[in-house]
Amino acid sequence: xxxxxxxxxxxxxxxxxxxxxxxxxxxxxxxxxxxxxxxxxxxxxxxxxxxxxxxxxxxxxxxxxxxxxxxxxxxxxxxxxxxxxxxxxxxxxxxxxxxxxxxxxxxxxxxxxxxxxxxxxxxxxxxxxxxxxxxxxxxxxxxxxxxxxxxxxxxxxxxxxxxxxxxxxxxxxxxxxxxxxxxxxxxxxxxxxxxxxxxxxxxxxxxxxxxxxxxxxxxxxxxxxxxxxxxxxxxxxxxxxxxxxxxxxxxxxxxxxxxxxxxxxxxxxxxxxxxxxxxxxxxxxxxxxxxxxxxxxxxxxxxxxxxx
Numbered sequence: 001x002x003x004x005x006x007x008x009x010x011x012x013x014x015x016x017x018x019x020x021x022x023x024x025x026x027x028x029x030x031x032x033x034x035x036x037x038x039x040x041x042x043x044x045x046x047x048x049x050x051x052x053x054x055x056x057x058x059x060x061x062x063x064x065x066x067x068x069x070x071x072x073x074x075x076x077x078x079x080x081x082x083x084x085x086x087x088x089x090x091x092x093x094x095x096x097x098x099x100x101x102x103x104x105x106x107x108x109x110x111x112x113x114x115x116x117x118x119x120x121x122x123x124x125x126x127x128x129x130x131x132x133x134x135x136x137x138x139x140x141x142x143x144x145x146x147x148x149x150x151x152x153x154x155x156x157x158x159x160x161x162x163x164x165x166x167x168x169x170x171x172x173x174x175x176x177x178x179x180x181x182x183x184x185x186x187x188x189x190x191x192x193x194x195x196x197x198x199x200x201x202x203x204x205x206x207x208x209x210x211x212x213x214x215x216x217x218x219x220x221x222x223x224x225x226x227x228x229x230x231x232x233x234x235x236x237x238x239x240x241x242x243x244x245x246x247x248x249x250x251x252x253x254x255x256x257x258x259x260x261x262x263x264x265x266x267x268x269x270x271x272x273x274x275x276x277x278x279x280x281x282x283x284x285x286x287x288x289x290x291x292x293x294x295x296x297x298x299x300x301x302x303x304x305x306x307x308x
Contacts, residue, residue: 017032087282092138093120093139094140095123096126126221127219155286163242176255184214184234189236197209267286
């Protein structure tokens with residue numbers, strides 16, 4: 001059964017029997033026979049096959065979803081049993097581009113100093129990618145989470161900063177209250193569910209929405225940052241996106257007396273019975289990194305978390 005499911009997964013990923021046979025180094029008749037035996041075992045058709053195309057049936061889609069989870073559990077068990085000592089092997093981490101630039105690269109450097117047998121592969125994207133489909137071990141996300149198949153560990157709150165370049169403010173004026181943003185060119189992060197509604201807290205702690213619009217929408221924080229630096233408009237972005245630009249004076253923070261809605265930073269991974277030691281060690285490391293960042297300077301233990 002496990003071997004048949006492995007072949008079935010390869011057929012779906014490859015899109016046809018030939019691709020699966022090449023990926024698994026099996027003959028095409030052997031692949032075809034294995035799929036036929038799997039369909040006979042379950043008593044349902046898994047694939048619609050013609051001379052030119054192949055598509056999954058409804059039962060095939062369910063089978064593929066389950067078999068992906070089974071394959072993931074098997075891989076996790078092998079890694080768990082094979083790595084009972086020090087973390088080792090490759091750790092694939094997904095994160096937004098600006099977060100990697102601002103913080104993740106530093107965190108991973110500290111992690112690899114402690115665990116030199118672990119090699120890390122960054123898979124950077126602002127999109128919320130599917131961890132199982134993309135073979136991702138751990139993801140860092142700045143978002144509201146809804147996928148119940150993932151384990152999420154909250155790391156901290158990330159403030160969002162309203163800012164613009166000195167050149168933009170020189171030519172268009174400086175807004176002094178949230179409602180004034182209606183008259184300005186606001187550059188919008190399109191991946192948020194209510195992208196054109198920027199939220200701030202009033203004096204009683206209630207969230208107030210301000211409708212905004214502008215000449216640019218982007219699904220990348222770095223793209224919005226670059227446009228703001230060119231004097232194109234006002235942005236409302238997580239602190240780590242604009243940190244360097246604010247420190248250098250390339251961007252000016254606006255409305256310091258207002259608190260804009262925060263975003264939560266999470267480390268997430270697939271819910272597994274056998275969690276590989278490299279995933280577990282990284283999750284613990286990054287959680288300790290942010291725990292220490294909240295301590296007063298005199299109480300911090302070290303620059304990086306202490307060894308386990």
